[in-house]
Amino acid sequence: MTAPTALRVAGKRAFVTGAAGGLGAATGRMLARHGASVFLTDVDETAVRVVADDINHEHGRQVAWSVAQDVRDEERWKTLLAEAASAMGGLSVLVNNAGVGSLGTTEQIELTEWRRVMAVNVESILLGCKYALPYLRANQPASIINISSLAAFKVDPDYTAYNTSKAAVAMLSKSVAIDCARQKIDVRCNSVHPAFIRTGIVAPFFAALGEEEATRKLVRGIPLRRLGEPDDVAYAVLYLASDESRYVTAAEMLVDGGACAV
Numbered sequence: 001m002t003a004p005t006a007l008r009v010a011g012k013r014a015f016v017t018g019a020a021g022g023l024g025a026a027t028g029r030m031l032a033r034h035g036a037s038v039f040l041t042d043v044d045e046t047a048v049r050v051v052a053d054d055i056n057h058e059h060g061r062q063v064a065w066s067v068a069q070d071v072r073d074e075e076r077w078k079t080l081l082a083e084a085a086s087a088m089g090g091l092s093v094l095v096n097n098a099g100v101g102s103l104g105t106t107e108q109i110e111l112t113e114w115r116r117v118m119a120v121n122v123e124s125i126l127l128g129c130k131y132a133l134p135y136l137r138a139n140q141p142a143s144i145i146n147i148s149s150l151a152a153f154k155v156d157p158d159y160t161a162y163n164t165s166k167a168a169v170a171m172l173s174k175s176v177a178i179d180c181a182r183q184k185i186d187v188r189c190n191s192v193h194p195a196f197i198r199t200g201i202v203a204p205f206f207a208a209l210g211e212e213e214a215t216r217k218l219v220r221g222i223p224l225r226r227l228g229e230p231d232d233v234a235y236a237v238l239y240l241a242s243d244e245s246r247y248v249t250a251a252e253m254l255v256d257g258g259a260c261a262v
């Protein structure tokens with residue numbers, strides 16, 4: 001990582017879900033490095049605390065907080081958003097990043113699994129947006145960033161529920177963006193669509209196929225011929241969280257090495 005040349009989100013106060021590892025942790029670190037306070041949550045309380053401790057150590061003062069959150073829990077959203085606003089002195093960025101993968105074709109998938117995927121990947125984003133909006137409205141300009149996937153646009157064979165959930169995230173994000181625009185509030189909402197990044201969510205695929213074969217398969221459809229890095233996504237989130245993107249709302253930002261174009 002090169003040292004940042006400017007504090008692009010100085011003074012922003014961000015809530016990031018699924019921040020115990022992978023893209024959420026990279027996003028938390030990136031936003032903090034560029035001057036934001038970050039409130040990090042995850043079901044894995046121990047791991048998310050390590051990320052927050054690391055960030056605070058790097059900065060020599062408290063800029064990160066961590067708490068346990070299951071994003072499916074509606075009441076917990078209300079409690080934690082209030083806690084985050086109180087700890088950081090407001091809330092101006094929400095990154096809905098927590099998500100789960102799910103293997104299964106249309107005929108294989110059980111309804112309980114379908115509902116689990118929809119609850120974590122889609123419903124949680126509705127809850128986050130719904131209950132964060134009063135705080136974001138009070139801290140304009142504000143930004144919501146929802147982590148979707150390339151799978152919103154290109155079918156990932158064997159992943160019926162995941163594909164569907166990520167497509168729903170794109171349209172949910174646009175709906176939130178237009179709601180805000182119609183209210184004439186400066187709260188933007190966009191979705192980010194990564195291709196394959198080496199994180200926990202793709203670990204089962206690597207475990208099943210082995211390093212070489214898994215990489216070969218994943219890279220096959222990517223014009224840039226490599227997997228993405230967590231920071232590739234974190235930089236996209238940084239841009240969308242910052243006021244540099246003040247005219248960008250209801251957009252689908254691909255971070256996919258060109259995969260969607262072929």
Ligand SMILES: NC(=O)c1ccc[n+]([C@@H]2O[C@H](COP(=O)([O-])OP(=O)(O)OC[C@H]3O[C@@H](n4cnc5c(N)ncnc54)[C@H](O)[C@@H]3O)[C@@H](O)[C@H]2O)c1
Binds near residue numbers: 017042044097101199
């Ligand atoms: N890695 C990729 O290739 C890739 C590609 C496209 C999109 N994404 C999306 O990026 C996001 C982040 O995933 P990642 O790649 O960092 O994987 P990851 O598995 O490392 O991170 C996901 C995090 O979400 C947390 N989580 C799972 N269920 C939760 C719940 N109910 N409540 C709160 N937290 C929960 C997990 O504990 C984990 O820390 C996901 O939404 C994923 O769908 C990832």
